[in-house]
Amino acid sequence: MSGLVIEPPRGRPDPAVTPNLHRAAAHWGTQRADARGRVDWEAWRELARQIRADAVRHLPELIELLEARVATAGGHVHHARNAEEACDHVVRICREAGATRAVKGKSMTSEEIGLGAALQGAGIEAVETDLGEYIVQAMGDRPSHILAPAVHLSAGQVANLFARESGRPFDPDDTAALVSHARAVLRQRFLAAEVGITGVNLAVAETGTLTIVESEGNIRLATALPRIHIALMGLEKVIRDWEGAAHLIQMLPLAAQGKMAAASTSFITGPARDGDDGPHELHLVLLDGGRSAIRGTPFEEALHCIRCGACLYACPVYRQVGGHGYGTTYSGPIGAVITPLLAQGADTDDLPWYSSLCGACVEACPVKIPLDDQLVALRARAHEDDAPRGEAALFAAWARLWSRPSSYRATAATAGRALRPLWSALARDGWQHRAPFPFSGWTDGRDARTPDPEPFHARWRSRRVGA
Amino acid sequence: MALEDDDRLDHFRARLEELDASLHEAPSLADARAVARELIGTATVARWSDDALEGIVEREQEAPAVDAEVSLILADVAVARTGAVGFAHRAGRPRSTGVLPPRQIVLLDGADLVTDVGAALRHIGLQAGRQALPGNVVFAAGPSRTSDIEQRSIRGVHAPRELAVVIFRR
Known part of the structure; x- marks a missing residue:
């Protein structure tokens, strides 16, 4: 079983969650408004949509090209049909290298395949190094947003955690002290790690280059200090060429944070060579995990997603229930669409109802995925086979009754x-x-x-x- | 559309300011070295080996990257529209030096300041049809940052928390 479905959504949310989320969503809204004034937003979205549509339409040939180019650059490519195979690859690579200490960059794909548990089971210590992920891992919690894993937590909760960890008190208002504690703890982990595990934001097929964007610098460290780099990506993250890459590496931070550029963007073509420091082994694990099966269906556009997280903050349902309310790795509107598509067999039929169909997600999406149409189509699909007898008649009767003001009243x-x-x-x-x-x-x-x-x-x- | 020289510098300056990074303008490489020397003061330094970076740091100031307070590096390219500086890592220009120390000073030849990201990728050699691409390129836009705790923006997590760019004309 993959990590796509974690647990059925249940229980009363932590009362702190809603204000934390509302603050985050408001912050995102302001940043986004600023950023959109700087570019021709609609033209930028259309171009981004075209780049992603081209990639998904030509996925098999682009993956073949990417694989050849990564190999030419000296990297190794591993195909995984599903979560188990992907985890097996990562564990095997670590074992063959005799490695037991890994540092991890933030990767939703690694959450999707349940990599943390697989590594732990294999006796490989994998420390999350993105600050939000580190907090969530140390709390034994799960990420609740694609880009801001700890968005549901308050500074007070983080201060308590770090105080327990270090045995000295922290002031929740002194954010810099909290950050610097995490920096010091993680610095030692980076220096000791044998393997760096990261996700991939875009892979440029024509040259076999893996592109990773980040704010904190943990990706740069994870791809500088350890001797092995394992990059894990969903097949659909490939794009054709550098022209497309130039646009999307700007579109992603713009949609995600309202910024013109990520604090760091790494472009990795093969392992380190000729006296360069950095990992001397590069492994790319390519996960299908149900993605290929979505191509050619009415839901193909869901594969265009660049995981910016904008539809989450835009969504009134997400803002109320938070990422954990969905009980799945991918939450928000895009999660409600792709989880039922990827998690074949698992009971995720309810997810498409986690939406008011207001369309705010569609308006926020930098690659113009018609999320509202897809949610409606998924609702229909969920009841294709098992529409309860009489339910349709009941709703029809209700509709008739409430269509007239007098009988409604x-x-x-x-x-x-x-x-x-x-x-x-x-x-x-x-x-x-x-x-x-x-x-x-x-x-x-x-x-x-x-x-x-x-x-x-x-x-x-x-x-x-x-x- | 490509910007004129002066416009490029204006854009770059404005972006760096927004990103909380500083820009220092020097009329020559010799002046740039003097500016860098002043910014460094008595701090310990890890640096890349490049002719442009010679004669800035006293031998006894030099330290391994993991201990140094300042990293001194040379950019290969900079992007006027985003405020990013780009560098290709290779022998003599290790990744660890560029990322471990908490303060960073980047020398930038004015001729390497281009208008947009597309031009910067070509300038640094990230394009198809080349014999070998640079194996590891990083574009850095301002200091490293996080807003993972209640969206409070904090500079400096794992990569530099202070970034100074010294631009010069050869």
Whole structure:
């Protein structure tokens, strides 16, 4: 089983999560607005879409070209049909080199295949080196955002963690001290590591170059100090040429952080050579993991994704429930689309409903993936075979009933009156914390507002009369 | 569209300022070396071997990259529109020197300042049809940074936290 589905979404979210997420989403919104003023955003998106569409359409030939070029540059390429094979490759490479200490850069693909557990099981210590990932790993938690893994945590929680780790107190407001603690701890890990494991943002087929963007410098260290570099990428991350690369390495930080350039962009063509320091072995693990099967289907465009995380912050559902609410590696709108497509057989049919279909994700997407259309299509697909008998008839009847204002008002008012005693008996501060079945389906995971005793229509009428 | 020389420098200066990096302009390589010497002061330094970087650091100031306070390197290219400096690592220009010390001073020949990312990739040799591409190239736009803790922007995580670019005319 891959790490695509981690656990069924359940439980009440940590009360700190929502304010943390709202702050992050607002911050992202401001940065994005700034950045868009600097470029012809719509023209840039269209160009980015074309580059990704070309790559996915010609995926088999571009992968073949990439493989040949990586080999020419002195690297080794390993194909993995699924998560197990990908983990096996990484473990085998470490074992053959006699390596037991690895440093890891942030990689959603490694989360997808459950690499952390595989390495641990094989006795290989793999330390996450991105600050957010390091925090999440040390807490025994999971990342909740593609780019900001610890976005659900507060500075106070991080300060407590580091205090436990180091035995000295930390002030949550002194962010620089928190960062410098992590820097010092991780510096020793980098110096001792034999293997650096990273993801790949783009692979340029025509020259076999792996491109990785980052903010912190951990990727640069992981590809400078250890003697072996293992890069793990989903097949779809390949692009044809440098012209495309030049555009996408700007589009990615622009969409993700509203910045014109990532703090560091590494371009890696083969292992170190001729007196250069750096890894003397380069291994590229190419993961299919269900991706090839999406090509040629109505969902092909989902493979255009460059994992910028913009649709997550843009999504009103993500902002409420957070990444963990989805119970999957990939969350947010893109997660709700690709998880059911990649996790064949696993029960992910509910995910396409984690959306209000407002289209904010589509507007945020730098490669114009029609996420809303795909969510609707996936909803239809989920019920193709197993539409409960009578459900369609029930919804049709409901639609007829509520299509006419008179019958809508009558039924809504009756239902409201019938349920009012129940609501008022259970309400606390205007909230329902624990409602009886079938409403418990909602209140088990979150609180619900107690319905207003006076229906909207009634209030509207009285306002109009008064006006 | 390619920018004129003066516009390129203006753009580059503005981007570096936004990125919290400093730009120092020197009329000649000799002046650039003097600026670098002043920025370094008495700090310990790890540096790349290149003629342009000679005569800046006293022998007793030099230290291994893992201990040095400052790294002194030479850029191969810089991008006016993004504020990035680019360097190809090779013998004599180790990756570790460029990334381990907390402060970084980058000398940049004005002739290597180009308009955009596409031009910079070609300038540094990242294009098809070449015999051998540089094996490892890094474009660095400002100091390393993180906002992983409550979106508070902090400079300097694993790579340099201070970045000074000294641009000169040969």
